[in-house]
Amino acid sequence: MVMPSVRDILASYNDKAPISEAFTIPGAWYVDPHIAELEASSVFAGTWQLVGRIERVEKPGQFVTANIAGEPVVVVRGNDGVLRAFYNVCRHHAAAVVTEQCGQASILHCPYHGWNYGLDGSLKGMPEFDGVKDFDRQQNGLVPVKVETWEKFVFVNLDPEAIALRDFLGGLVKRVAPLGVSRLHYFDTRSYDIACNWKVFVDNYLDGGYHVPHLHKGLSSVLDYKEYTIENEDRYCLQSSPMVSSSEDAATGATRKGDRAWYFWQYPNLMINCYEAYMDTNLVLPLDVDHCRVIFDFYFADVSEASRAYNQQSVAVGARVQDEDLGICESVQRGLKSRAYGAGRLSVRREAGEHLFHRLLAADLKAGAGTVAAAAD
Numbered sequence: 001m002v003m004p005s006v007r008d009i010l011a012s013y014n015d016k017a018p019i020s021e022a023f024t025i026p027g028a029w030y031v032d033p034h035i036a037e038l039e040a041s042s043v044f045a046g047t048w049q050l051v052g053r054i055e056r057v058e059k060p061g062q063f064v065t066a067n068i069a070g071e072p073v074v075v076v077r078g079n080d081g082v083l084r085a086f087y088n089v090c091r092h093h094a095a096a097v098v099t100e101q102c103g104q105a106s107i108l109h110c111p112y113h114g115w116n117y118g119l120d121g122s123l124k125g126m127p128e129f130d131g132v133k134d135f136d137r138q139q140n141g142l143v144p145v146k147v148e149t150w151e152k153f154v155f156v157n158l159d160p161e162a163i164a165l166r167d168f169l170g171g172l173v174k175r176v177a178p179l180g181v182s183r184l185h186y187f188d189t190r191s192y193d194i195a196c197n198w199k200v201f202v203d204n205y206l207d208g209g210y211h212v213p214h215l216h217k218g219l220s221s222v223l224d225y226k227e228y229t230i231e232n233e234d235r236y237c238l239q240s241s242p243m244v245s246s247s248e249d250a251a252t253g254a255t256r257k258g259d260r261a262w263y264f265w266q267y268p269n270l271m272i273n274c275y276e277a278y279m280d281t282n283l284v285l286p287l288d289v290d291h292c293r294v295i296f297d298f299y300f301a302d303v304s305e306a307s308r309a310y311n312q313q314s315v316a317v318g319a320r321v322q323d324e325d326l327g328i329c330e331s332v333q334r335g336l337k338s339r340a341y342g343a344g345r346l347s348v349r350r351e352a353g354e355h356l357f358h359r360l361l362a363a364d365l366k367a368g369a370g371t372v373a374a375a376a377d
């Protein structure tokens with residue numbers, strides 16, 4: 001059998017079709033390792049990626065590390081108060097200079113041969129390096145990466161030509177501002193490894209509540225499903241629903257409150273979910289073509305000891321919804337591989353968010369494939 005080329009696979013999706021005529025992106029986009037590679041270079045290496053919370057890098061020397069599209073990155077606050085990011089790759093023989101997830105240091109010390117870098121990335125010292133010719137210490141600092149912050153979050157972008165974070169987020173900035181998420185406090189993290197392509201998780205998130213009455217009975221009891229709204233703008237989709245009080249599911253009713261539920265998705269892989277006095281963020285990281293890791297961070301208005309039991313109950317409600325989603329995402333991944341499946345149609349009422357996601361992705365992949373082909377010519 002002749003394997004279709006990446007170009008053929010990309011060409012099999014029509015990103016010009018209106019939603020009433022559109023198909024989903026085809027199954028091959030979720031299972032072909034070449035597409036996953038192209039995504040690393042033209043989606044994840046070219047978009048602003050969440051790497052941590054500002055509070056972790058507030059003081060000089062505080063740092064967080066991350067992995068973006070296979071690239072090790074470190075973000076560190078300098079003694080001058082400036083937040084900087086670098087490739088976490090030693091200029092000597094490429095070891096990771098910073099090996100912890102987060103912490104505080106006065107100098108960045110490579111564990112391999114002991115080279116030292118300042119918090120500003122400059123190379124400060126190399127043991128036993130006398131006599132090395134044509135070696136310019138100024139030219140051997142850590143390689144910088146773009147870093148910016150918004151609300152409680154730190155983002156990096158591997159593309160040196162990237163547009164500013166605020167321009168990338170576009171209308172999301174003013175939609176999130178009134179929710180006051182910066183007043184909330186971090187409480188806890190849950191991480192899930194799922195046997196599905198990262199896009200399956202995003203699709204599931206973006207189906208406009210389509211699956212909620214079927215898959216999430218507890219959550220469904222507090223949402224006014226008929227009034228659920230879906231708005232697309234720039235690179236984000238806002239799904240929102242009025243809340244109703246529920247006696248059907250006590251834990252959900254007690255921990256998911258307020259007038260409205262706000263579910264923001266920002267292209268390509270970040271979700272921000274808000275209820276009254278509550279936020280969780282979901283960051284979807286591809287591991288390989290059919291596995292992803294989803295990291296949930298939970299935030300509450302009150303994280304005092306007195307609220308601990310309530311907050312734990314709230315996290316448990318989130319975890320139950322996640323368990324319900326996990327099984328279905330893995331089932332979808334198996335189905336996408338089936339010879340019986342090509343691509344699916346979209347509900348005009350519900351699935352506009354998915355349609356936006358697929359079109360943004362197609363634009364980046366087609367541009368990326370064009371660049372790759374041009375470079376190879």
Ligand code: FES
Pocket residue numbers: 090091092093094095110111112113114115
């Ligand atoms: S690799 Fe870092 S000092 Fe050698």
Ligand SMILES: [Fe+2]
Pocket residue numbers: 204211215216321325
């Ligand atoms: Fe769900």
